Amino acid sequence: MAQVYDHGGGVRSIQVPIPDNPLGHTLVYVVDTDRGPVLVDTGWDDPASWGTLAEGLTACGTAVGEVHGVVITHHHPDHHGLSGRVREASGAWIAMHAADTAIVRRTRDTRPGRWFAYMTAKLIAAGAPEEHVAPLRDAAPRTTLPGFSPALPDREIVPGELLGLPGRWLRAIWTPGHTPGHVCLHLEEEHPAQLPGHGRLFSGDHLLPEITPHIGLYEDPDDTTVTDPLGDYLDSLERVGRLTPAEVLPAHQHVFADAPARVRELLAHHEERLTGLRSLLVEPLTPWQVAERMEWNRPWAQIPYGSRNIAVSEAEAHLRRLVKLGRAEAVAGSDPVTYVAV
Secondary structure, three states, X not given: OOOEEEOOOOEEEEEEEOOOOOOOEEEEEEEOOOOOOXXXXXXXXXXXXXXXXXXXXXXXXXXXXXXXXXXXXXXXXXXXXOHHHHHHHXXXXXXXXXXXXXXXXXXXXXXXXXXXXXXXXXXXXXXXXXXXXXXXXXXXXOOOOOOOOOOOOOEEEOOOOEOOOOOOOEEEEEOOOOOOOOEEEEEOOOOOOOOOOOXXXXXXXXXXXXXXXXXXXXXXXXXXXXXXXXXXXXXXXXXXHOOOOOEEEEOOOOOEOXXXXXXXXXXXXXXXXXXXXXXXXXXXXXXXXXXXXXXXXXXXXXXXXXXXXXXXHHHHHHHHHHHHOOOEEEOOOOOXXXXXXX
């Protein structure tokens, strides 16, 4: 039975399950427009998830075939996964920020062998032990990979501009960090319950009520630019806090108010984490060694293989931030690279 909630003012949400994931579900928002419903995100590409989305739309008084458009907050499969099926069933357009569209296009064009080779090289450079890298080498001969054919968007979300939702005022706010092209969507309309503040904010994964989003690295193998995704995220948080929306409608967990207070909590959390990480760097450490020593939601020994790759990416994002702030530096000539506090 699909869980559907009416948020008032022609906005509803559907809990679309994420298979085998502790997050449980993605909140897909259904926004009424003069041309039919528009979805904010779609959920994971899985038969059960598709069935729940279709059932939820029926409970909202509409159907998949009536969807006018799909607005994607970011390219991750629990948000973008079902977009292609929705478009096939309805003819709806799909909109995404150009930076995440570039990742989708690169994903579609990347041969699995090249992806495995890239991941192997990245992990070796981060100091991963041979027993962790070996499975990637063994998997390299595969010719197919799940999730390597995400739907290519056909509209671009332009930061600062209103989206083409007839009868609604929905403005795109670029909030890079969780992904390079993550966007929040500011519904610049009076809150239906007259709550104080400025409209409502569909926050995707950028601003969540009780958890912090993963901040890792999304890099083009052919681009040598050194990015600072954590710095981007912290800047984006402050920008969203200044909007002072009456209510935040996130993609996970539950709706909440007082976005500025949550922004302050997250800024403090990351400053505390950076301070703790710097204290680890009394001796030179590789990104892998840093990840092993950082605090996670479980001991390192209990973190699954794939999640360790994500953890190392997050550790490296934090290290880059410390370097940018002048609080750490790479040790010249180290291979794999190590970092030390300054």
